[in-house]
Structure formats: C-alpha cells, structure tokens
Amino acid sequence: MEEVTVVIIGAGPSGLATSVCLNNLSIPNVILEREDCHSSLWKKRSYDCLKLHLGKEFSFLPYMPHPSTTPTFMTKNSFIQYMDEYVSHFNLCPRYCRTVESAFYDKASGQWNVVAKNKVSNEDEVYLAMFLVVATGENSQGYIPEFPGLDSFRGSFIHSSQYKSGREYVGKDVLVVGSGNSGMEIAFNLAYFGAKTSIVVQSPVHVLSREMVYLGMNLLKFLPMFFVDNLVTMLSKLQYGDLSRYGIVRPKKGPFHLKQTTGRSPVLDVGTMDLIVNKDIKVFPRISRIEGTNVTFENDKVWKFDDIIFATGFKTTIKDWLEVDGDLLNDNGMPKTPFPNQWKGKNGLYFAGFSSRGLAGVSMDAENIAEDINMAFGQIKLHHGGLEAFSSFNAVRLQRAASISAFASPATLEFFGLFSVTTQIPSNAFAAPALVALIPAFAEPVTSRDAFAGKGDGDNNGDAWCWSLQQSHHRFSSDGAPRGGFLDASDVIVYAAHAGCSRIHGSEDGDDDGEGAPPLPATSRDSFTDTDLGSLLSGIVVVTPLFVIFSLVLVPATITHRFSSDGVPRGGFLEASDVIVYVLVTEVLVWDGRDYEWEFGLREAAHAGCSRIHG
Numbered sequence: 001m002e003e004v005t006v007v008i009i010g011a012g013p014s015g016l017a018t019s020v021c022l023n024n025l026s027i028p029n030v031i032l033e034r035e036d037c038h039s040s041l042w043k044k045r046s047y048d049c050l051k052l053h054l055g056k057e058f059s060f061l062p063y064m065p066h067p068s069t070t071p072t073f074m075t076k077n078s079f080i081q082y083m084d085e086y087v088s089h090f091n092l093c094p095r096y097c098r099t100v101e102s103a104f105y106d107k108a109s110g111q112w113n114v115v116a117k118n119k120v121s122n123e124d125e126v127y128l129a130m131f132l133v134v135a136t137g138e139n140s141q142g143y144i145p146e147f148p149g150l151d152s153f154r155g156s157f158i159h160s161s162q163y164k165s166g167r168e169y170v171g172k173d174v175l176v177v178g179s180g181n182s183g184m185e186i187a188f189n190l191a192y193f194g195a196k197t198s199i200v201v202q203s204p205v206h207v208l209s210r211e212m213v214y215l216g217m218n219l220l221k222f223l224p225m226f227f228v229d230n231l232v233t234m235l236s237k238l239q240y241g242d243l244s245r246y247g248i249v250r251p252k253k254g255p256f257h258l259k260q261t262t263g264r265s266p267v268l269d270v271g272t273m274d275l276i277v278n279k280d281i282k283v284f285p286r287i288s289r290i291e292g293t294n295v296t297f298e299n300d301k302v303w304k305f306d307d308i309i310f311a312t313g314f315k316t317t318i319k320d321w322l323e324v325d326g327d328l329l330n331d332n333g334m335p336k337t338p339f340p341n342q343w344k345g346k347n348g349l350y351f352a353g354f355s356s357r358g359l360a361g362v363s364m365d366a367e368n369i370a371e372d373i374n375m376a377f378g379q380i381k382l383h384h385g386g387l388e389a390f391s392s393f394n395a396v397r398l399q400r401a402a403s404i405s406a407f408a409s410p411a412t413l414e415f416f417g418l419f420s421v422t423t424q425i426p427s428n429a430f431a432a433p434a435l436v437a438l439i440p441a442f443a444e445p446v447t448s449r450d451a452f453a454g455k456g457d458g459d460n461n462g463d464a465w466c467w468s469l470q471q472s473h474h475r476f477s478s479d480g481a482p483r484g485g486f487l488d489a490s491d492v493i494v495y496a497a498h499a500g501c502s503r504i505h506g507s508e509d510g511d512d513d514g515e516g517a518p519p520l521p522a523t524s525r526d527s528f529t530d531t532d533l534g535s536l537l538s539g540i541v542v543v544t545p546l547f548v549i550f551s552l553v554l555v556p557a558t559i560t561h562r563f564s565s566d567g568v569p570r571g572g573f574l575e576a577s578d579v580i581v582y583v584l585v586t587e588v589l590v591w592d593g594r595d596y597e598w599e600f601g602l603r604e605a606a607h608a609g610c611s612r613i614h615g
C-alpha cells in the first residue's frame with residue numbers, strides 16, 4: 001500500500017500534462033498506465049497515415065509550445081516525437097503495465113482507494129490518494145455496435161484502432177462502417193492502396209477541408225460562431241457541391257456549433273470526397289444484416305465483402321473500474337457535467353481530457369485540475385507554513401490565452417472555455433477582447449491566496465480588478481456555483497493569519513495545535529499599496545479607457561449576476577472569496593484613480609468571510 005497525494009490514471013497527453021502542471025506546483029503525483037508506454041493510442045492504436053487535424057497552435061501541451069520549425073499540421077510520428085520529448089524534458093516516470101481494476105472513495109478516511117494489477121509482477125498494488133485524476137481517454141476502447149448476423153461473417157473484421165494501412169487489403173472488397181474522421185480517412189487509405197472500398201454513412205455529416213477548419217478556428221477569434229459556421233459551410237458547398245446524391249447530407253446546425261454542443265467533429269476531407277464522386281469509393285446506407293460474406297443494407301442492396309473495418313467510434317473504460325454513483329457518466333462513459341465544468345467531480349475526483357476539444361481542451365483540463373488541487377491542497381500545505389508560487393503556472397495559462405484568443409470574440413473564448421466570464425455576461429462583446437488583451441499585461445493573481453501573497457505586479461493599476469474579475473469567472477462556473485465546490489476558507493485564513501484575526505476556528509492558524517499563524521511573505525500586503533510613477537502613468541494611458549468599459553459593462557453585470565441588491569451573493573455566501581470579490585468589485589467601482597484602500601477592503605472581506613462561514 002502506498003499513500004500519494006494525487007493518483008493519475010492514464011499516461012496519454014491528458015495524464016502527462018496534468019502531471020507536469022502538478023509537478024510545477026510541487027504537488028506529489030503518480031501516473032498509472034496499463035500499457036508499457038505512454039501515449040499508447042498514438043503509438044499502438046492509430047493508423048500510419050494519421051495527421052493532426054488542427055494546427056500546431058491548437059495542439060500543444062502546457063509549458064511546451066511547438067517551435068516555429070514544426071509544420072502547421074503535424075504527422076502522427078512528429079506528434080509522438082513531441083510526446084517523447086515532453087516526457088523526457090519534464091522527467092515524467094509513469095508506472096507502466098499497471099491496469100487499474102477498481103477505484104473508490106472511502107468516506108471514512110476521505111481518501112481514494114485505487115487497486116492496480118502490476119502486469120509484470122502479477123501482483124495487486126494499492127494506492128491511497130487524496131485526489132484521483134481520471135485521464136484514461138475519450139478513445140480508450142474501440143466500440144463495435146451489435147449487427148444482426150455479425151457472428152456469421154466469414155471474412156475478417158477489425159476495429160479502426162487496429163487498422164494500420166491499406167497495404168494488407170490490395171484487391172480486396174472492404175467495407176468501412178462509420179463515417180467519422182477515422183472511417184473517411186481509412187476508406188481513402190484503402191482505396192489509395194487499391195482495395196475495392198465501400199463506406200457506410202448513416203447520418204448527416206459536415207465535410208470540410210483542413211484549411212477551412214483552420215480558417216474557421218482563426219476567424220472565431222474575431223467573429224461570432226454563427227457567422228463562421230455560415231462562411232465555412234458556404235466554402236464547403238463551393239468546394240464539394242451537393243454531396244447528397246452520393247449519400248452524404250449536411251446537418252442543419254453549423255459545424256462549429258455542433259462541435260461545441262455535441263462534441264461531434266466535422267469530417268476533415270483528406271481526398272475521400274473526390275474518390276466518392278469518382279465512384280472509387282461506394283457509399284451505402286445503414287446495415288440491416290450480415291449473412292456469411294453478404295451484407296444487406298437498408299436500401300435492400302446486398303454486397304459481398306472480404307473484410308469489414310468498424311470505424312464506429314470509441315467508449316471510455318471508466319465505468320469498468322470507477323465505483324461512483326450512477327449519475328456521473330453518460331452511456332458512452334463520458335462525464336455528464338457539461339463543458340466547461342466537465343473536468344471536476346466530487347471528493348477530489350477529476351476528469352482530464354474529456355472535453356472533446358482536442359489537445360487544446362486537454363491542456364485546459366490539466367491546468368484547471370492542477371490549480372483546483374492546489375487550492376484544495378493549499379489548505380493542507382498552509383499548516384506547514386508554505387505558500388506555493390503560482391506565477392509560472394499562470395504564465396502558461398496566459399500564454400495559451402494569448403495565443404488562442406488575443407482579441408478573441410466571446411465565441412472563441414466560450415469554445416475553449418478560456419474565460420467563462422463570457423457565459424456569465426452576455427453583453428460583453430466589447431469587454432471580452434479588452435479583458436483578454438489586458439490580462440496578459442497585468443494579471444498574475446488567480447486565486448485570492450496569490451493576491452494576498454503579493455503575486456501581482458504590485459502596481460495598483462491592474463492587479464486588483466484583474467484579480468477580482470478573474471475571481472469571478474475563474475472561481476465560479478457559469479451558473480454562479482463555485483468551481484471548487486468545497487468551502488474554501490483558506491483565503492480567509494491566509495489573510496486572517498496575517499492580520500492577526502483569531503476568529504477562524506478560535507485560533508490563529510486555523511487549527512488547534514497552538515502553533516500560531518504561519519509566517520507570511522514580507523511582500524504580503526505592501527505590494528498592493530506600493531505605487532510608482534511609471535506604472536501609474538501606464539495605468540492612466542492604457543487602462544483608463546478600457547477600464548471605463550469594464551466599469552460600465554462588465555463589473556455591474558458581474559455584480560448584478562452574482563450579488564443581489566443587498567450585496568449578498570445569490571444563493572448565499574458560499575465561500576470567503578464571494579465576500580472578497582464583492583468588496584473588491586464595489587471598491588473598484590468607487591475607485592478614485594489613486595488608491596484602493598486595500599487594507600480596508602481585505603480586512604472587511606476577511607471578517608465578513610470569517611463570520612459568514614464560521615458563524
């Protein structure tokens with residue numbers, strides 16, 4: 001039995017990225033992996049001709065953007081090389097050949113109990129962890145639906161995850177079932193190698209080129225989603241014409257809208273459409289039954305096949321080993337909680353890499369999870385007198401924000417869940433770009449602990465309201481519930497310890513061991529009252545005009561959204577940061593251009609927080 005702070009299950013991009021983010025915060029973690037290598041979907045279960053669909057600026061993991069020499073669309077092998085470098089650069093040592101057989105939360109101990117079979121020693125290993133990160137992948141297990149008569153099929157059949165190349169199918173009659181990206185790419189590859197290829201297309205699907213998606217992703221930075229959807233659909237019509245006579249019908253909803261709301265990707269054409277139009281690839285509707293070598297389709301056509309490749313998608317494996325209440329996962333084994341909160345479960349449970357948003361989504365999850373664990377874990381670390389540095393972590397988040405969404409429209413922000421403030425405040429079409437443009441310039445503190453510990457640039461010009469705005473979108477989901485879920489009094493404790501408030505739990509440091517408050521950095525509150533001429537001037541010239549927009553649009557909207565007229569957060573004071581956000585935001589509104597009177601605000605907030613939370 002081994003006690004660890006965090007157990008991460010899965011050494012794919014999601015698990016590895018989460019580990020890197022945790023390591024950066026000095027939070028101990030162990031990665032368990034069923035295979036004998038990392039990134040096994042890429043290394044073992046994907047076909048040779050695979051290329052990334054999204055450009056490299058949407059496909060990197062935290063702390064390691066691609067160099068300018070990397071081509072925009074990476075091949076499978078160059079992505080695998082990138083993953084190898086990620087693992088070696090950050091000295092990650094996943095524990096391989098560990099198949100997790102069960103994981104459950106033990107209420108009595110407050111710990112996750114994880115049992116993993118070590119496939120080398122053939123022994124069961126037990127891990128006890130405060131936090132459990134499920135990073136086993138959206139594509140953990142190939143899924144083949146039931147077809148009447150499949151047992152009787154006399155040819156051979158495989159799932160797309162076992163397919164390597166059309167080389168093995170030269171001259172054969174091959175049926176590909178499924179018209180997602182795997183099916184369409186495999187069909188192209190089969191035909192390219194000279195197989196007599198057919199494909200089953202059973203529902204409407206958008207067909208776009210990689211360049212159209214690339215254009216769309218970039219336009220989403222400036223333009224609303226409906227506009228980009230219309231434009232991209234128009235381009236698709238121009239390039240491909242009406243494909244319905246070949247059995248390919250466009251969905252009514254736009255491609256980006258569908259991706260955002262259902263996770264379903266458009267098909268990114270790699271040349272399959274030309275082959276379909278030229279009748280090199282035949283399109284069939286849904287299968288009705290299979291008999292011997294014959295497959296009958298819903299249009300009553302019967303065709304003989306040597307091989308079938310089921311490109312019918314994937315399921316997660318979470319339900320096989322995670323023991324939680326039935327409501328957490330949907331039929332495909334994906335977390336039910338909708339984006340952008342899908343990464344967070346209960347009792348220290350997290351889901352990394354289940355946002356259906358490619359590698360950008362993976363990175364966001366890793367960052368959110370590490371930060372959330374750090375907030376929860378921070379309460380424990382506080383007892384040991386330590387305050388962890390967040391700055392490089394925030395830097396990477398901002399780097400991503402800047403690369404994806406500098407001057408972004410609310411649509412992009414929403415698409416990537418970068419700042420859910422856009423979902424809280426519908427009227428921020430102007431404020432969102434300004435917010436994003438400004439945050440890299442000023443933002444540092446993301447949690448209130450940071451702010452207290454003086455992690456801002458300390459110039460009084462941006463820290464305060466950036467922090468308070470970040471708080472409001474960062475700590476609260478779009479429905480106003482705190483993302484943390486737990487009653488996080490640590491923010492108050494930090495301040496209270498500093499200010500000598502002994503109201504929390506009746507002693508100075510929040511426990512009863514008589515040790516007194518932990519020491520705080522000397523910078524703690526001074527940094528917020530310091531000011532210098534340069535930053536003041538830059539504040540006036542750069543910040544003021546945008547600040548006016550913020551004050552008039554964003555801040556009042558935040559307040560009315562979060563707080564009722566008597567200043568109490570809707571739904572009650574949930575945690576100390578509610579109070580602090582309230583105080584800061586109202587102070588920002590009456591800001592006289594020189595001094596926030598931080599001490600007053602924070603003291604009030606802490607006191608209010610103490611008494612609200614602890615009665």
Ligand SMILES: NC(=O)C1=CN([C@@H]2O[C@H](COP(=O)(O)OP(=O)(O)OC[C@H]3O[C@@H](n4cnc5c(N)ncnc54)[C@H](OP(=O)(O)O)[C@@H]3O)[C@@H](O)[C@H]2O)C=CC1
Nearest residue numbers: 051052053145178179180181182183202203265311312313
């Ligand atoms: N280069 C890249 O970056 C690539 C990315 N991908 C991504 O990986 C993920 C998985 O893709 P993929 O493997 O294609 O899986 P998907 O889940 O995207 O597609 C599965 C397909 O199988 C069809 N299907 C399911 N059941 C049946 C059935 N009983 N009869 C006929 N058809 C059926 C589905 O149709 P229906 O819609 O009706 O359910 C759908 O067309 C996707 O996000 C995809 O975009 C995949 C390949 C390459």
Ligand SMILES: O=C(O)C(=O)Cc1c[nH]c2ccccc12
Nearest residue numbers: 053054181213259265266357358
């Ligand atoms: O992983 C997938 O689903 C892809 O095919 C890539 C992808 C991620 N996010 C997208 C948004 C629009 C189009 C394709 C993708």
